[in-house]
Amino acid sequence: MRIAVLGTGMVGRTLAARLAELGHVVTVGTRDVATASARTGPDTFGNPPLAEWREHHPDINLAGFAEAAADAELVINATNGAGSLAALEAAGDEHLSGKVLVDVSNPLDVSHGMPPSLLVSNTDSLAEQIQRRFPTARVVKALNTVNAQLMVDPRRLAGGDHSVFVCGDDPDAKAQVTGLLESFGWSDVIDLGDITTARGAEMYLPLWTRLWATLGTPVFTIKVVR
Amino acid sequence: MRIAVLGTGMVGRTLAARLAELGHVVTVGTRDVATASARTGPDTFGNPPLAEWREHHPDINLAGFAEAAADAELVINATNGAGSLAALEAAGDEHLSGKVLVDVSNPLDVSHGMPPSLLVSNTDSLAEQIQRRFPTARVVKALNTVNAQLMVDPRRLAGGDHSVFVCGDDPDAKAQVTGLLESFGWSDVIDLGDITTARGAEMYLPLWTRLWATLGTPVFTIKVVR
Numbered sequence: 001m002r003i004a005v006l007g008t009g010m011v012g013r014t015l016a017a018r019l020a021e022l023g024h025v026v027t028v029g030t031r032d033v034a035t036a037s038a039r040t041g042p043d044t045f046g047n048p049p050l051a052e053w054r055e056h057h058p059d060i061n062l063a064g065f066a067e068a069a070a071d072a073e074l075v076i077n078a079t080n081g082a083g084s085l086a087a088l089e090a091a092g093d094e095h096l097s098g099k100v101l102v103d104v105s106n107p108l109d110v111s112h113g114m115p116p117s118l119l120v121s122n123t124d125s126l127a128e129q130i131q132r133r134f135p136t137a138r139v140v141k142a143l144n145t146v147n148a149q150l151m152v153d154p155r156r157l158a159g160g161d162h163s164v165f166v167c168g169d170d171p172d173a174k175a176q177v178t179g180l181l182e183s184f185g186w187s188d189v190i191d192l193g194d195i196t197t198a199r200g201a202e203m204y205l206p207l208w209t210r211l212w213a214t215l216g217t218p219v220f221t222i223k224v225v226r
Numbered sequence: 227m228r229i230a231v232l233g234t235g236m237v238g239r240t241l242a243a244r245l246a247e248l249g250h251v252v253t254v255g256t257r258d259v260a261t262a263s264a265r266t267g268p269d270t271f272g273n274p275p276l277a278e279w280r281e282h283h284p285d286i287n288l289a290g291f292a293e294a295a296a297d298a299e300l301v302i303n304a305t306n307g308a309g310s311l312a313a314l315e316a317a318g319d320e321h322l323s324g325k326v327l328v329d330v331s332n333p334l335d336v337s338h339g340m341p342p343s344l345l346v347s348n349t350d351s352l353a354e355q356i357q358r359r360f361p362t363a364r365v366v367k368a369l370n371t372v373n374a375q376l377m378v379d380p381r382r383l384a385g386g387d388h389s390v391f392v393c394g395d396d397p398d399a400k401a402q403v404t405g406l407l408e409s410f411g412w413s414d415v416i417d418l419g420d421i422t423t424a425r426g427a428e429m430y431l432p433l434w435t436r437l438w439a440t441l442g443t444p445v446f447t448i449k450v451v452r
Contacts, residue, residue, distance in 0.1 A: 117348050121429070162451045165433075192436045200433035203347070207426035210418045211450060220452035225388040226441050 004029050004072035006065055006087055008036055008050050009043070011104060011148045012078035018152035020060050022183055027061040029068030031090060037062065069095035074102065074176070075137075081107040081126055082119060085133060097136040100173045102180075103127045103198075104143040104151070106205050115209040118202065127167060127198030138173035141198035142166045142181065145208065147218040154221075155185045162223040163188040167197040190224060230255050230298035232291055232313055234262055234276050235269070237330060237374045238304035244378035246286050248409055253287040255294030257316060263288065295321035300328065300402070301363075307333040307352055308345060311359060323362040326399045328406075329353045329424075330369040330377070332431050341435040344428065353393060353424035364399035367424035368392045368407065371434065373444040380447075381411045388449040389414040393423040416450060 005016040006029040013028070020026045030036040030050075039049045047053075054062060061068075069075050069091035079087040084105045088096065107126040108116040120126055127141040143151045143164060154160040164186050166174045178189045192200060212218050231242040232255040239254070246252045256262040256276075265275045273279075280288065287294075295301050295317035305313040310331045314322065333352040334342040346352055353367040369377045369390060380386040390412050392400045404415045418426060438444050 122343050122347050122432075158451045162449075190437070190440060192433075192440055197436045200436040203429040203432045206348075206429045207418075210423045210426040211416070214416060214418055215450075215452050217452070220450060222448040223388075223451050224437060224441075224446060225384045225449050226443065226446035 001025070002071060002073045003027070004068040004075045004091075005078055006068065006075065006091060007078035007080070007105075009078070009080065010045060010047050011151070012076075013047070013053055014148040014152055015076060015078055015104070016060050017057055018184065020057065025061075026059075027063050027068040027071060029063055029065045029087075029091065031065060031087065033062055033064055065091040066095055069099075072099065074100045074180075076102045076104060077130070078104050081105040082109070084126060085129060088130060088134060093134060093136075096134050099137060100170075100176055101130070101134065101137040101139045102143075102177055103130055103139055103141050106144050106202060108205065115206065115213070118205065121199065121203050123199075125196070125198040125202045127202070128195050131169065131195045138168065138170040139195060140166055140168040140170070140173050140177045141195070141201050142177050144201055145204050146221045149219060150221055152184050154187075157219060157221065158223075160185050160187055162221045163190055164221075165190050165192050165197075165201050167192045167195055167201055169195050188224070227251070228297060228299045229253075230294040230301045230317075231304055232256075232294065232301065232317060233304035233306070233331075235304070235306065236271060236273050237377070238302075239273070239279055240374040240378055241302060241304055241330070242286050243283055244410065246283065252285075253289050253294040253297060255289055255291045255313075255317065257291060257313065259288055259290055291317040292321060295325075298325065300326045300406075302328045302330060303356070304330050307331040308335070310352060311355060314356060314360060319360060319362075322360050325363060326396075326402055327356070327360065327363040327365045328369075328403055329356055329365055329367050332370050332428060334431065341432065341439070344431065347425065347429050349425075351422070351424040351428045353428070354421050357395065357421045364394070364396040365421060366392055366394035366396070366399050366403040367421070367427050368403050370427055371430050372447045375445060376447055378410050380413075383445060383447065384449075386411050386413055388447045389416055390447075391416050391418050391423075391427050393418045393421055393427055395421050414450070
């Protein structure tokens, strides 16, 4: 499948590399290709420069948000949650319309330091904001509850015996995303319901960030025991 | 130990019965003993009348909030989250001061129907509100992430192989509550940190309520896999 991964951070890179490994044709989307390619030092999160990463992934394309989305059958939003709506605006309504749009972002507010609070929560969610702004996109919230390494390789922990969620209004889109997650190695994909259930998935983050601090590693997740 | 369980709903009753079974001297606290005792029909949640429940638990005392708290060494807030601050006001500062106050409530707003949103979240939590209002009480948030039956009998599910949290500013109080949870059968009690980490425990509820709807039972929980 032709997949656009919007966002060049650790999450975007990890998803792109895994999807390419699985045989998909992957384009990573960024705001400004020239700027992103010219950067020579690590980014604010300590990730190596994109150009260096691309040398190890010559099969993965790089394009602007609009070009990446235009060419894709499925689009993944792996941008910073605070900038996701702007990034998707740049990708363009017409390039998202009718497509499955997997939202893996979290609306974290790090402006007051760590741990972050949420920019939207309780009676709304980022996934709902995205679905409202792009009503013909088929938004599915997924994978935002786990660290990038676990997203694409759940079996690295407890043989994959833990849970992940999909939320969205379109059953076919959720089925397609569930298939994609299964190809990553996920075996317990729980369909939480319509897109409003993304509030639950996003509001788990304050627990996640505290567990991260307590456990001393982001490589953990939850199993829904029933 | 002499324990006051404030709240006569299903959570309060279940905790009280289990604590009495474990040998503690338990008093259930209510706003108005006469009114609570006189009710003959089921309450709004379908629980049988308190008088009927008390017939099966003759060893458990019933008293007003203040009297129950005054006599206790440890107090459990099992009142409805929307009314918890008022209930604790009625219990009285002087009867909570210096004592471990276990807060198992959730600040659920059911005024707009189901699923509920939260009355406080993101940059504050009910547990923090309680700690601020009663600064000399030793507040520990615990057990709010599971259904009443699991609270007191975690081994009924997967042999107890799942997780529960404690949050609070007082390490000794958390250690004491952890011991109490272990006496219920909990084996994975995770100390999330200070009282602000209760935001994470409370904001898990929107995920919990959606999982309840999806799974069709409230008897489930999460295991932190690491």
